[in-house]
Amino acid sequence: MKSVNFLLAFVLLALASSLASAYDPSPLQDFCVGINDIKTGIFVNGKFCKDPKLATPNDFFFKGLNIPGNTNNLVGSNVTIVNVDQFPGLNTLGISMVRIDYAPNGGENPPHIHPRASEILFVQEGTLYVGFVTSNPNNTLFSKILYPGDVFVFPIGLIHFQVNIGKTDAVAFAALGSQDPGVITIANAVFGSNPPINPDVLARAFQLDVKVVKDLQKKF
Numbered sequence: 001m002k003s004v005n006f007l008l009a010f011v012l013l014a015l016a017s018s019l020a021s022a023y024d025p026s027p028l029q030d031f032c033v034g035i036n037d038i039k040t041g042i043f044v045n046g047k048f049c050k051d052p053k054l055a056t057p058n059d060f061f062f063k064g065l066n067i068p069g070n071t072n073n074l075v076g077s078n079v080t081i082v083n084v085d086q087f088p089g090l091n092t093l094g095i096s097m098v099r100i101d102y103a104p105n106g107g108e109n110p111p112h113i114h115p116r117a118s119e120i121l122f123v124q125e126g127t128l129y130v131g132f133v134t135s136n137p138n139n140t141l142f143s144k145i146l147y148p149g150d151v152f153v154f155p156i157g158l159i160h161f162q163v164n165i166g167k168t169d170a171v172a173f174a175a176l177g178s179q180d181p182g183v184i185t186i187a188n189a190v191f192g193s194n195p196p197i198n199p200d201v202l203a204r205a206f207q208l209d210v211k212v213v214k215d216l217q218k219k220f
């Protein structure tokens with residue numbers, strides 16, 4: 001019986017993966033609105049490809065991730081992004097990376113989501129408190145304190161953060177499973193949308209006084 005179940009599972013899995021290859025490709029940006037008239041503009045899912053004959057080694061090269069970002073800002077962190085916009089050779093390869101610098105004593109990469117990628121983070125220097133929260137209904141926090149050499153993974157689409165809890169600068173590098181992972185910083189997206197979300201909506205959603213919501217909206 002067990003082996004029949006196993007066989008069935010195997011067949012279903014094989015069927016699912018062969019079906020999956022018939023589906024549309026995953027989106028490589030937030031959206032790609034269809035048009036009928038190509039004269040009014042044309043865009044593809046991702047970027048246009050250079051003629052391979054014209055490719056050069058520099059298309060597959062990026063310089064400068066040794067340079068710290070300036071963390072002198074409200075959150076005390078700086079993300080240097082190396083995605084397909086900075087590094088055209090990444091087009092269609094499904095990967096990208098970032099360098100993140102954190103100011104001492106609480107510099108943080110605030111809670112955010114990458115809608116299109118999981119992220120694997122490596123700590124080069126400093127001490128980071130990191131975590132992610134699972135989806136509803138559990139909303140379980142998985143968190144950890146990381147030291148140099150440690151690696152942590154943030155699953156695709158989940159809210160996550162990193163905070164420098166040390167007294168010195170911290171530096172991490174991360175690889176992400178998309179050429180354009182996208183970033184939704186929760187506070188900015190919710191309280192800083194353009195145009196603003198009606199404050200009554202946010203007051204109810206966050207169980208806050210409307211005045212507090214309006215203050216938050218001014219900040220973002």
Ligand SMILES: *[C@@H]1O[C@H](CO)[C@@H](O)[C@H](O)[C@H]1NC(C)=O
Binds near residue numbers: 073
């Ligand atoms: C991050 O650092 C770069 C390089 O120093 C700087 O140009 C940029 O303004 C910084 N970004 C933020 C959000 O502080």
Ligand SMILES: *[C@@H]1O[C@H](CO)[C@@H](O)[C@H](O)[C@H]1NC(C)=O
Binds near residue numbers: 138140
């Ligand atoms: C979520 O919580 C419920 C109720 O406590 C539990 O039964 C379930 O196993 C949890 N799911 C996960 C993925 O942790």
